[in-house]
Amino acid sequence: MARIGVDVGGTNTDLVLECGKGVFYHKVPTTLRNQSIGVVEGVMALCAKAGIEASDVETIVHGTTTATNITIENNGSECGMLTTEGFRDILHIGRHKRPFNFSLHFEVPWQSHPLVKRRNRIAISERITPPTGDIAVPLDEDAVRAACATFRRRGIDSVVIGFMFAFLNDAHERRAREIVLEEMPDAYVTLSSEVANVMREYERFSTAAMNCYVGPKTAFYLNDLESRLRNAGVTSKLRIMQSNGGVSTVDACARRPIRILMSGPAGGVIGGASEGEMTGVANVITVDIGGTSADISTIPDGTVKIMNPRDTYVGGHPVLTPMIDLVTIGAGGGSVAYVDEAGGFNVGPRSAGSEPGPACYGRGGVEPTVTDAQVVLGRLDPDMALGGDLALDADLARKAVETVAKSLGVSTIDAALGIIRVINNNMALAIRSNSVARGLDPRDFSIMPFGGAGPLHGVALAEAVSAKDVIIPVAPGITAAVGLLKTDLRYEHTEAVIVEIGASGEAELGRINAACALLRERAKAELDADGIAEAEQRIEIVAECRYRGQGFELRAAMPEGAVTAENKGLVAESFHAQHELDYGYAYPEQEVELITLRAIGSASVARIAIPEIAATDGSSTDRALMLVRPTTFDDGRTLETPRYDRRKLFAGDRIEGPAILVQHDSNTLVPPGYGAEVLAHGNIRIRPLGIA
Known part of the structure; x- marks a missing residue:
């Protein structure tokens, strides 16, 4: 059995394949004119890399930004x-x-x-x-x-x-x-x-309007992708990542594309949570830095959080659909640096994307980007990007950065450092908004940077928010795609039932139970249509409640079986506990009002297994040494810095900074004063030297 995860970003399309021969990774440029072209090309290339036939692939799970991009570009x-x-x-x-x-x-x-x-x-x-x-x-x-x-x-x-x-x-x-x-x-x-x-008519109308606004183009893309895969000989089931962290069918997502407005970022959060579990780290802040944006999510105690419906806005419009709790900002490798009319220095949110891309790509781009700054600072080697598959032009990068250097009256190196510092500060602010502002202390968390650009920023972000350490995933540039193969099928349905729980009598309880039965039928119908055996189906009913007169609801647990006069108080008790957890207080004596019932139908699927790597034999890490080149670090020092081939490092190996760990999909920066330890699966922990 072979399965493929495909995550399409604004710059690159990332792929991972799991089969009997092992786990294989691949990355190709995103074809912006039609993303499905790049997806099919990437799938075929990855199958060839693994030495299997395209017809051997049983399932493809896809994370897409198609619906998201429509809202950003206002072209629905x-x-x-x-x-x-x-x-x-x-x-x-x-x-x-x-x-x-x-x-x-x-x-x-x-x-x-x-x-x-x-x-x-x-x-x-x-x-x-x-x-x-x-x-x-x-x-x-x-x-x-x-x-x-x-x-x-x-x-x-x-x-x-x-x-x-x-x-x-x-x-x-x-x-x-x-x-x-x-x-x-x-x-x-x-x-x-x-x-x-x-x-709430406004939010309901806005959600329906958003579905129609993105629907035709999204449905065309999904159906076109499925058709292109069939024509290429790929007969696998195609599943789509949803905003809530579950996967669904092409047909279901084509009818309700609002379910996949945050499809792309969701895979990264799931992948980050899984990497944390692998390394035994429960508290993780994921920072997925691609070419266009940075997606940030806080995962306390290994639990992926779902946004409160009152906070689920996309493109400035309220959309009542479950979404993983994350913050997205315009901060990526392609983020453009510029000096505005008032003389202010800015980086992003505008991105060069993949076409034309950063100046160093040599595709016609002339504006300085974060990637160009990394090249100027020696953190990206022009002859080693994507394992040598992507040739970068250092002269074009320097010329681009010089344009802002002249405007600011500083050296090219200082301008490049300024670009990195500004983008890091932008991301640090977003991390605080998703942690400190939610009552969570970053000092209790590990920063987990991934995406193609993530590991170059990891230590700087950990310093900025005082995180305890940095965890680098096994394949940082492919982590979002890996997350696609670690998620379950998931469908959600709602039914409005407005009832005061304490005052409810036989008639009101009958309405609640009838709505629960209807919701179970709807969820079961979707799982049945997906070919899930009844024994493998899980259907949970949750209540969305509020104190009488409150403006918004919180989720509360429902009792097993029918709601009766004897057990209805359990719903109110659960709501009080959730209110205490979220806000620090509750009013147990106040009436609790049920507003909405929600059914969550799910089914577990086989999850990708990342194998452990060989343990160190005690030999020198020089076995992985590739070359030594000068690199400029955040403190302004330029040091001779060794590059290590990450594939040749064993579990238990330790590398002291300054160093750069090189792999096909991403580079990891280890600044002076820091050490990197290779963990069992090939993950890497980076922390200050002297800390055990």
């Missing part, structure tokens, strides 16, 4: 929307949140880049009444057909249907979809009650 589909009369402008009004409270000059994304233009939002006469969901005003079907005629004239084929209180009764939304598909058979249609069947 032109959408139409059907909504309830009187609520046409919900998507524009939002919640009156000001991103910068005291600024007169700021941009509101949901107004400056609306998912559905106002002219394409058409109000329909209909009304469902709360709290029962009874129909007060029937759906005006003629108005729906007239709206479809308008959409056809405007060339719109992506339609959002979001009616008030559809989470209590979705009959009008379902009927409207039937009419839309009669009038526009090829339309991509999203119902708010299917993608976010919860209260």
Whole structure:
């Protein structure tokens, strides 16, 4: 059995293959015009590298940034929307949140880049009444057909249907979809009650609109990739990483692409958590630094955190879908350094990407980037990048960095150091926002840098946030792809059930149990469709609750089996405990209100096994020495620095800085005063010399 994990980034596409012959890694440039081209080329090259046939691959798990990039670049589909009369402008009004409270000059994304233009939002006469969901005003079907005629004239084929209180009764939304598909058979249609069947109309409408905005292009990409793989002789199952850390099918993700808005970064967090488990480190801060961005996540006690729904924004728009808790900033190897009009020195968030890429790539890029700075400082050897597969031009890198050096009136070396310091500081601030700001002390955590650029920044980031040490994964440049082969199938469904738990009687408990049964059926149907045997299926129901009158909910555990008058108090107790954990206090005497029930259906899959490497035989690490070259470190010193081939290091070997550990997918910088210890699986721990 062979399995492949493929993670597509803004600059490179990373691949890992596990088969009977072992574990193989590969990296190719991302084909931005159509990512599927690079994926297929990488899969075929990796199979050749492992000496297997493409038809031998049973499963491919894919992490993609397609949906994410659509939101960043604001180039989604032109959408139409059907909504309830009187609520046409919900998507524009939002919640009156000001991103910068005291600024007169700021941009509101949901107004400056609306998912559905106002002219394409058409109000329909209909009304469902709360709290029962009874129909007060029937759906005006003629108005729906007239709206479809308008959409056809405007060339719109992506339609959002979001009616008030559809989470209590979705009959009008379902009927409207039937009419839309009669009038526009090829339309991509999203119902708010299917993608976010919860209260809060703005967030529900925004989620549905985002699904339609990214849906057609994302569905085309996923189906095109599957077709290209088949044409190349790859008959494996294709699975897609979701934002919640689970994987799903192409069909499910094509219908609900909001599930994969954070698909790419999620694989890195899962991979980082797994590397921490391998090294026996429970508290890890992952820093995935690629060519375009840095994705940062804090993993306390080995637990990958899921964001609170109130914090799940993508491209400035609220999206009610489960996402791994992470922070993404524009800080990568391709981040461009520049001096702004006011004379300020900036690095990122704009990136050179892979086309044209950093100046040193020789593809036409002329602006200085972080990668160019690393070349100037001697931390990246032009003849050894990607094992020699990527030739870098040191002269072009120096010329690019000289442009900012002249603007700042400093030497080229100082300008390069400045680029590195600024980008490191940007990432350190993001690390604090995901740790200190959440009540977690970085001094109790290990920094785990990965991605192609990560290990060059690891020690500097650990110093900046006072982390206890640095853990470098086995294949840092491929860690996100490895994470794809360490995750389970996972599906989630929600149902709105608004009930005061303490005051609930037989009728309310009946509603809760009926909703639980419905959710179990939905989750089971998806697992059945994926071919998962019933004995291997796991379905968990969680309650999303709040104190009566609160604005947002927290998750609470549900009792086993049916909810009864005898065990309903367990839900409230769980909520009180979670509130105490998250906020430091609770009100056990206050009424707890159930708002939403969520079903989480999952199934375990075989996980990639990283083999241990040979233990040291006591011989000198000179066996791994490649060459010695001058390298400039953060303190400004330029030292003769040995390069070691990481593949020739054994478990238990120790390397004292200054040193650079070289491998195909990434380089690891060990500054003077630090030592690197090789661990059992080939992971590396870096910490100050003299610390046992």
